[in-house]
Amino acid sequence: MEGLQQILAEHPFFNGMEERLLQILAGCASNVRFDQGDVIFREGEEADKFYLIRNGRVALQVISDHRGPLTISTLDGGDILGWSWLSPPYHYKFTARTVAATRVISLDGKCLREKAQKDDQLGYELLKRFVPIIEDRLQATRLQLLDVYKD
DSSP, X not given: XXXXXXXXXXXXXXTTOOHHHHHHHHTTEEEEEEOTTOEEEXXXXXXXXXXXXXXXXXXXXXXXXXXXXXXXXXXXTTOEEOOGGGSTTOBOSXXXXXXXXXXXXXXXXXXXXXXXXXXXXXXXXXXXXXXXXXXXXXXXXXXXXXXXTOO
């Protein structure tokens, strides 16, 4: 293994994934760097990517007309960012803004959907890894809302 495939294999999200599947994923991947304060994506935009955070820090936010941005969660190296590419209509549910310079592996959602359509094992492995993340993010949002609307 070399290059992006090796980086994918070493990321906790893909821990234990078969080399054949990592090779497929590497075909949809690229290395990206964001500076502090960059917006990676905005709530409502087309969800065409997801990101493996290699290092740095990213705030997941919802934008409130009355309160401005509310940070729901902060993600660090080893975390993943962006699951909305999995579910139609493929629009991001949050805004992601870097808190520090951040390096990621960007994976093309459309490319992955096409490959998962052809390879059931790849599709299953991706869903199996994303479901706990989706659950964690929904729980974090719930707790944040309880805090915002307490009283």
